[in-house]
Amino acid sequence: MDDNWLSKLDKTTVIVAPTRSLVTSLNERLARQHLADGRSVWEAPSILVWNDYLRALWQTNRKQLASTQGALSLISAQQSLLVWTQIIEQSRRDEQALTLLNVQQTARAVQRSWRLMHDWNVAPESIAQDHVADTEQFLVWLDDYQQKLQKRGLIDESMLVAALHQIDCDIPYSQMIWVSYDLITDAQKAHLEQAKIQGISVDYQRPTKSCRTQDFLQFPTVQNEILSALKTARHRLESSPDSHVSIVVPDLQHRQAAVEELARSVFYPDLSPLQVQQNSNIYRFSLGLTLHEWPAIETALSLLTLIKNRVSVTDLSYLLRNQFVGLCVMHREECRVFERWLKRQRFHQVMFDHLPDLYAQCKAALSVHQRPQADLLEAQLRDLVAQRQLIQGALAEKKQTLGYAALEFGAWTAEFSNWLRSWGWQTSTLDQTMNSVQYQLHQRWIALLEEFAGLATVQHRAGLSRALELIQQMARNTVFLPKSAASPIVISGVLEAVGHEVDLCIVTGMHQDYPPAPKADAFIPARLLADSGHPSGGTRNGSQHAFQVLDHLLECADERIVSFARSADQDSDIEMGPAARFRDAMFVAKAAPLSIEGDSPVAQSEVELEPFVDVQGLPWRAALSPKGGSRIFENQSQCAFKAYATHQLQCQSQDDAEFGLDNLDRGNVVHHLLDKLWAQLQTQRTLNQMPVDERARLVASLIEQVLENNELELNAEKLQLLRLETPRLLRLLVEWLALESARPEPFSVVEREQPRRGNIGGIAFDYIIDRVDLTDAGRSVIIDYKTGNVNRNDWLEDRLRSPQMPLYVLALDAEKEKQTSGIAFASVRQGDHKFVELSETGIFREAKKPQNDLQQKWQERRSVWPQLLTQLAADFLAGQASVNPIDEQVCNYCDLHAICRVSQLRIAAGKLLGDADD
Ligand code: SF4
Numbered sequence: 013m014d015d016n017w018l019s020k021l022d023k024t025t026v027i028v029a030p031t032r033s034l035v036t037s038l039n040e041r042l043a044r045q046h047l048a049d050g051r052s053v054w055e056a057p058s059i060l061v062w063n064d065y066l067r068a069l070w071q072t073n074r075k076q077l078a079s080t081q082g083a084l085s086l087i088s089a090q091q092s093l094l095v096w097t098q099i100i101e102q103s104r105r106d107e108q109a110l111t112l113l114n115v116q117q118t119a120r121a122v123q124r125s126w127r128l129m130h131d132w133n134v135a136p137e138s139i140a141q142d143h144v145a146d147t148e149q150f151l152v153w154l155d156d157y158q159q160k161l162q163k164r165g166l167i168d169e170s171m172l173v174a175a176l177h178q179i180d181c182d183i184p185y186s187q188m189i190w191v192s193y194d195l196i197t198d199a200q201k202a203h204l205e206q207a208k209i210q211g212i213s214v215d216y217q218r219p220t221k222s223c224r225t226q227d228f229l230q231f232p233t234v235q236n237e238i239l240s241a242l243k244t245a246r247h248r249l250e251s252s253p254d255s256h257v258s259i260v261v262p263d264l265q266h267r268q269a270a271v272e273e274l275a276r277s278v279f280y281p282d283l284s285p286l287q288v289q290q291n292s293n294i295y296r297f298s299l300g301l302t303l304h305e306w307p308a309i310e311t312a313l314s315l316l317t318l319i320k321n322r323v324s325v326t327d328l329s330y331l332l333r334n335q336f337v338g339l340c341v342m343h344r345e346e347c348r349v350f351e352r353w354l355k356r357q358r359f360h361q362v363m364f365d366h367l368p369d370l371y372a373q374c375k376a377a378l379s380v381h382q383r384p385q386a387d388l389l390e391a392q393l394r395d396l397v398a399q400r401q402l403i404q405g406a407l408a409e410k411k412q413t414l415g416y417a418a419l420e421f422g423a424w425t426a427e428f429s430n431w432l433r434s435w436g437w438q439t440s441t442l443d444q445t446m447n448s449v450q451y452q453l454h455q456r457w458i459a460l461l462e463e464f465a466g467l468a469t470v471q472h473r474a475g476l477s478r479a480l481e482l483i484q485q486m487a488r489n490t491v492f493l494p495k496s497a498a499s500p501i502v503i504s505g506v507l508e509a510v511g512h513e514v515d516l517c518i519v520t521g522m523h524q525d526y527p528p529a530p531k532a533d534a535f536i537p538a539r540l541l542a543d544s545g546h547p548s549g550g551t552r553n554g555s556q557h558a559f560q561v562l563d564h565l566l567e568c569a570d571e572r573i574v575s576f577a578r579s580a581d582q583d584s585d586i587e588m589g590p591a592a593r594f595r596d597a598m599f600v601a602k603a604a605p606l607s608i609e610g611d612s613p614v615a616q617s618e619v620e621l622e623p624f625v626d627v628q629g630l631p632w633r634a635a636l637s638p639k640g641g642s643r644i645f646e647n648q649s650q651c652a653f654k655a656y657a658t659h660q661l662q663c664q665s666q667d668d669a670e671f672g673l674d675n676l677d678r679g680n681v682v683h684h685l686l687d688k689l690w691a692q693l694q695t696q697r698t699l700n701q702m703p704v705d706e707r708a709r710l711v712a713s714l715i716e717q718v719l720e721n722n723e724l725e726l727n728a729e730k731l732q733l734l735r736l737e738t739p740r741l742l743r744l745l746v747e748w749l750a751l752e753s754a755r756p757e758p759f760s761v762v763e764r765e766q767p768r769r770g771n772i773g774g775i776a777f778d779y780i781i782d783r784v785d786l787t788d789a790g791r792s793v794i795i796d797y798k799t800g801n802v803n804r805n806d807w808l809e810d811r812l813r814s815p816q817m818p819l820y821v822l823a824l825d826a827e828k829e830k831q832t833s834g835i836a837f838a839s840v841r842q843g844d845h846k847f848v849e850l851s852e853t854g855i856f857r858e859a860k861k862p863q864n865d866l867q868q869k870w871q872e873r874r875s876v877w878p879q880l881l882t883q884l885a886a887d888f889l890a891g892q893a894s895v896n897p898i899d900e901q902v903c904n905y906c907d908l909h910a911i912c913r914v915s916q917l918r919i920a921a922g923k924l925l926g927d928a929d930d
Pocket of ligand 1: 650651652653654895896897902903906907908909912913914
């Protein structure tokens with residue numbers, strides 16, 4: 013369609029386009045042409061999608077419809093969905109057979125089928141002929157829906173064409189142009205006939221560009237294929253800045269996140285995903301995200317759920333760290349402290365009303381009460397609690413006076429807005445001024461709240477849970493695509509790309525499985541759709557339609573690239589061929605590199621780049637003593653960057669609270685009980701004099717004591733679960749005592765849990781040894797209780813995975829001026845009790861040949877540890893911070909990936925960093 017011709021059209025013309033993105037594009041072209049012709053004001057044709065066109069007709073013909081059918085209100089798709097939901101919920105309550113129904117999904121499926129029936133003139137009587145339980149139920153719901161709408165004087169968008177057909181519909185245009193339509197429904201055809209009878213000229217248009225070049229490419233993987241498309245678009249823009257490029261990804265709705273990430277890496281590698289998302293870019297996606305996928309809206313929805321009072325600590329943490337919540341950004345430091353404190357208490361859930369008191373406890377425990385900011389935060393939390401209780405009070409009052417705890421939708425809208433205002437919620441972060449995308453997002457949220465208030469047309473009021481469920485559901489059903497200055501690169505699915513005239517169109521995903529088999533409708537039999545010519549009516553209809561659309565798509569560009577990937581990813585064994593539509597084309601094999609480097613303009617330039625290796629942080633400030641104890645040595649040994657980030661930069665993650673008893677709780681219980689046991693027994697001799705049943709009685713009484721006095725300060729839920737674990741604990745400890753009893757050299761437990769202070773290589777640290785045993789032969793050994801996996805190899809290599817025990821050996825020897833004879837993990841595990849030791853022979857088991865080898869190793873390692881540990885201390889104090897993990901397993905238990913970027917380094921190095929280090 014020629015832009016010049018487009019600019020000659022006036023308001024007597026309506027252009028109907030199949031997608032909103034094409035409407036936007038046509039409007040942009042129209043404006044460009046008028047401006048190029050020197051006009052600043054012009055009379056424009058209406059450019060609309062079909063639904064908006066129908067709504068325009070509704071406004072014009074409203075009075076006429078009312079005069080023939082009585083007063084009517086047109087309801088939106090969201091309102092219609094709520095009516096379907098009410099009907100399906102009611103039938104689920106009435107019929108036991110429907111108990112397992114997912115109401116929301118079913119309502120959406122029914123709404124889709126209802127629309128299809130109207131678009132393709134499928135009569136309920138035809139559906140009834142099938143006598144299938146699902147379709148029979150569907151027809152019952154249809155009946156209820158129609159009655160409900162009729163009773164309330166409502167009409168929905170699906171019914172509108174038929175209603176307009178029944179009157180002498182006033183179509184306020186003299187010309188109607190259908191642009192890039194490949195599929196016109198029966199309802200649309202009927203309307204066009206009606207328009208023609210009224211003397212309106214109806215025209216059909218579609219772009220038909222002449223093909224200058226057409227390339228066919230094949231790639232090893234989908235990632236290669238998409239990356240190549242993005243890089244081709246980038247190079248095209250760099251060489252010819254006025255170009256327009258369309259990249260088509262047929263299954264974009266399923267892989268948009270991956271494509272977005274690749275696009276960011278190609279065009280904006282230095283920006284974060286959020287920065288890219290919240291700005292206008294050189295490329296845009298024609299598929300928007302649903303509202304609840306936008307982080308700011310997700311935050312608003314999470315804040316609203318706090319009104320229910322009960323909140324999980326995980327959700328609360330998310331909000332306390334959230335950059336869209338003004339209150340938390342203003343009190344960033346206090347919120348961080350509070351969040352960490354909450355997690356340390358290992359709560360799973362808290363009541364929102366208890367937050368101010370919990371924060372007061374946190375302040376007292378952490379001595380932050382002097383800070384005025386902390387007092388301010390506490391006061392603001394109390395205000396929020398008061399506000400929440402007011403809402404609850406209003407609901408309780410309704411319950412008392414009217415018998416139900418529900419508010420009108422308008423009242424909920426006001427409460428939700430006030431609540432978000434009190435939290436200082438906004439769509440931009442506090443340290444930013446609001447940009448266009450954030451402004452549009454805010455406006456869309458306000459519009460959503462208005463739509464929510466509009467639900468009053470179909471339902472008078474709702475309780476809190478229902479209101480929250482509805483607003484969340486509406487946010488999930490609403491796609492938001494910000495308007496932006498026209499981007500020269502558009503990434504879209506097939507249908508959204510059709511009609512966009514561009515210089516270069518890159519169509520990816522043309523493998524043998526394209527097009528996918530059409531999806532059957534949930535309630536309308538395929539045979540009825542096939543009869544009407546709908547693409548979902550069978551594979552043949554579907555393929556024919558898909559190929560027709562493809563031809564149309566290719567005709568929109570002067571230059572065309574069609575590609576497919578031979579496999580979905582590198583691990584896939586399935587080799588793909590081209591789609592049937594391109595079976596005769598010669599596809600040239602290509603292998604695109606996996607990153608933008610290599611052929612970017614920078615890399616191609618003559619400038620010689622200087623490599624820079626950044627492995628050195630700031631040295632430790634001499635006046636302060638590093639905090640972290642033996643952990644500093646462990647982290648430095650496992651990965652220098654981890655030690656630097658954790659102890660110098662204070663990057664600390666918190667474990668999420670787990671429901672019930674977690675491994676840490678179980679370990680603490682066993683540890684505590686063994687400590688109590690040896691406090692009583694003192695020596696192996698006492699233990700050996702005790703018959704097994706007496707040992708069991710002793711263990712049982714100690715468990716009872718621990719539970720009775722809640723010595724581990726567990727919450728009521730955990731305490732209850734621990735009670736249930738009493739028999740397991742009893743068995744575990746009695747079995748463990750049997751192993752202690754069998755040790756060959758008699759011993760006494762001479763120390764338990766004694767706090768000490770040591771110093772290695774200039775790092776002073778506090779430490780507590782679980783237990784020190786002294787054998788009758790005068791040999792002392794250090795014992796550490798473990799309930800998880802342990803491995804002797806952790807002490808045998810020069811890179812110590814677990815330097816804690818070697819550290820204790822050196823510190824204790826220095827203090828006592830007498831050498832320790834060994835170290836051991838006491839591995840207390842059901843069915844696998846053992847000592848994992850490195851020691852002189854004969855202490856933990858009878859001396860045999862392998863034990864002599866261990867003795868040799870003990871002497872060997874004992875002699876090198878002072879130098880190894882001193883070097884670790886020196887490296888730490890010097891700020892040595894290279895990313896050098898011992899192995900990948902260490903990274904699996906570390907949360908610093910985003911900072912150290914080890915995965916990128918691994919890709920760059922093509923191998924484990926640890927290998928290189930070794
Ligand atoms: S993720 Fe691995 S490389 Fe990164 S800091 Fe942690 S241990 Fe080191």
